[in-house]
Each structure stands twice: as structure tokens, then as C-alpha cells.
Amino acid sequence: MKIAVIGLGGTGSAALRFLAQSGHNAVGYEQFHIGHAHGSSHGESRIIRYTYPDVLYTQMMSDSYKLWFDLEKEAEEELFIRCGGLYFGDKNDRDVLATEQALIDSNLPYERLNAEQVKEKHPAFHLYPHEIAIFQKDSGFLRATRCVEANVRLAKKYGAIVHENTKVQEVYTRDNKTFVRSNSGEEEYDRVIVTAGPWMSSLFKSLDLPLVTTRQQIVYLNINDHNEYFQANGTFPVxxxxxxxxxxxxxxxxxxxxxxAYHHCGEVISDLGAERAPVDESYIEEIRGYAKKRFPNLGSDVTYSQTCVYTNTPNADFIIDRVPNQSNVFLVSGCSGHGFKFTVLLGKIISMMATDDNGYKRDLSRFKISNFL
Ligand SMILES: Cc1cc2nc3c(=O)[nH]c(=O)nc-3n(C[C@H](O)[C@H](O)[C@H](O)COP(=O)(O)OP(=O)(O)OC[C@H]3O[C@@H](n4cnc5c(N)ncnc54)[C@H](O)[C@@H]3O)c2cc1C
Incomplete structure (x- = not known):
């Protein structure tokens, strides 16, 4: 089949690779260059973990981990750093307890640690006596930009065509034929996958998806002393x-x-084309205040900072579905600030849906568009 993938961030780049690998005539469109920093999938690190307070996500991660290992193998480069992960909070925190339960239900190994045990194993961390931590050894981080670049490189190797710096203006269906109109012309496709991240609503205005894009900020602080406490060799987990x-x-x-970084949503972005302001001084102050009590060996100098975009659904569930009234068009959206670890799986699932392959066996009904309209 001739299949277009619109938007080559984490999800689209993976979809393109899977389609090309399966022998489809796959064509990718990206409005910027591959690996750009205007969307959501750029940077040195995204957390990967099983630890979710929601067993469906924990179980989907079993599928996702396998696909990341495959990508690493095919790409012949290190994309995943397994350094373990701590999920902590007050001992009565609902999400900490639900996360532990999801690990039990999924038969995954973990350790429950008190503040002293955390200090012994991970000396940079200061937890309070009323807090507990769930340690899960398979957590770590993905090198986000490199994952996207690896997917695209491999997709091209398997025969995909990639149009960079090519903005798609419209996807439309007429007389049962589906067209992609971009700034380089118009092309007919058998199927179209749209993985446009924060720009999704502008391509499907009439769907009126309840997506909210927010400006997110990240800050790097310097290490004052005990550099060895902060290394990704198991001493300092994500x-x-x-x-x-x-x-x-x-x-x-x-x-x-x-x-x-803070995970809560930042200010709403109303114009994605406008230049984004650098990280706020007040945000940096909040991060410094937190770091001072949690990581006594960290300094207060900012060594790097960056902004990024979340595309949020009201309940933080993803949208993975066929587009209503356009039976040849499929979309993934609403990764809601926790999607990178799933992007390889989302790319796989949407490429399967678009090629009439019903082989993915988990129940995806929570991710149907109808739940969001
Ligand atoms: C600061 C920050 C920290 C995060 N941390 C984590 C984390 O630790 N772990 C985790 O799992 N997730 C994390 N996330 C979330 C995760 O990064 C995103 O959910 C994920 O990257 C979304 O990928 P995507 O492919 O859906 O979107 P994007 O990466 O935004 O890709 C969409 C692409 O579509 C292109 N595009 C859009 N419209 C068009 C068009 N009309 N024509 C052509 N191209 C188009 C865009 O240019 C873009 O490249 C974080 C996000 C941010 C912002």
C-alpha cells in the first residue's frame, strides 16, 4: 500500500520505519528538519518505566520495551540507558500505592524502600521519614532525538521516502480517495497516518479534539560535590x-x-508558530528550592535549560484511532507529557491499524476518538 505518515516525531518516525520494513510504499512528511526542537520529541532524555499507577500502561510498556530493544539492535547504537528508577512520595500517596499494585498485578519485580534505605543505595537523594519509594530496576532513559533520527534513518534504509521541511496543509477524502496537500504539491494515498503532536488540531479543526498544548520547561543544575552520586550506573536512578x-x-x-522538571502543565500555547520564551526565572527559583531540600549535593547554577510542548487530553490518555468519516485516515495524539516511552509502540499500533492488521491484542478501547468528543 502507498501510505503517508504526517509528522516525524517519536510516533511518526516509528510508524514510518515499521511500514517501510513491512514492504509498504511509505512516505513521511515533516514540517521542520528531522530531530528539530519545536515539538515534543527532542533532547537527551525521556524517562522509560513500567511504574505507572495504571495497569494498562504498565502492561503496554512490556510491548514497548521489546520494540525499543529491537530499535537499538537495528540502529546499532545505544538509545536506552537502564539506570533504574525511583517512584516516591508520601507513604499514603495514592499514585505510589497504585503503582506498586500495578507492578504486583503485572508480575514485575520491584523493591519498596524507606527513606534510610534510599539514602544507603542512592546517596544523593534525601527522602523524609513519611515518604516511601518504589525502586524498579528496568527504568531508565531514552535518548529522544537519537531515537527519532534512528527510526528515520532505518525507514529510509527500508525504502521510505522522507520529505523534510514540508508542511502538510490538508488531508482530505473525496470520492473515496485520500489526498495529502503540502507546500510541495498534492498526492493521493491508500492510507494516511497523522502523528502531528501539538499541531494535530490544526489539521483536524472540524473534529474539535479536546487537546490543549502547554509550554513545558526543563532545567539542569550543576553538581556541587560528590559527582559520583549522580551517575547513571545505578547510583542515581531516574x-x-x-x-x-x-x-x-x-x-x-x-x-x-x-x-x-515539574510535570504539571505549563501555560497554554495559543500560537504554536510564535517564538517561545526562554525558561522563566520564577520557574528556575522553584526548581532550585526543591533541589535544595531533595538533593543537598546539587548547586544552584543553571547549566542548561530548554522548553518543550505537551499535547494534553483531559484525562492524559492517548488517542489512537481511525478518523471519523475518513476511513483511510488514522491518528495518534494526546501523548500528554508521558508518551515518549510509548512512541515506538504507538507507531507500531497505528501502522498495524492502517494496514488492516488486527494482531495487537490489548484492549485499546480507552484510546478511541469517541471517548474524547
Ligand atoms: C519537557 C518534556 C518532557 C517530557 N518527558 C517525558 C518523559 O520523561 N517520558 C516520556 O515518556 N515522555 C515524556 N514527554 C512526552 C513525550 O516527549 C511526548 O509525548 C512525545 O514526544 C510525543 O511525540 P509525538 O510524536 O506525538 O509528537 P511530536 O514529537 O511533537 O511530533 C510531531 C511532529 O509532527 C510534525 N508536524 C506537525 N504538523 C505537521 C504538518 N502539518 N506537516 C508536517 N509535519 C508536521 C512536527 O513538526 C513534529 O515533528 C515529555 C515531553 C516534554 C515536552
């Missing part, structure tokens, strides 16, 4: 503070310092 809603990484080996 972490999520469920109660205060922050997350962070060990030193990623590329950028000086340690990356931390």
Missing part, C-alpha cells in the same frame, strides 16, 4: 516525586549537571 509532581534524571553524559 526519579518521579509523585506528591510534589517533579521528575528528573542522572547525569546524561552529554550535558553538564542534572535535569529536573
Amino acid at each position: 526519579w518521579i516525586d509523585s506528591t510534589d509532581n517533579l521528575y528528573g534524571f542522572p547525569n546524561d553524559g552529554q550535558i553538564t549537571g542534572i535535569k529536573l
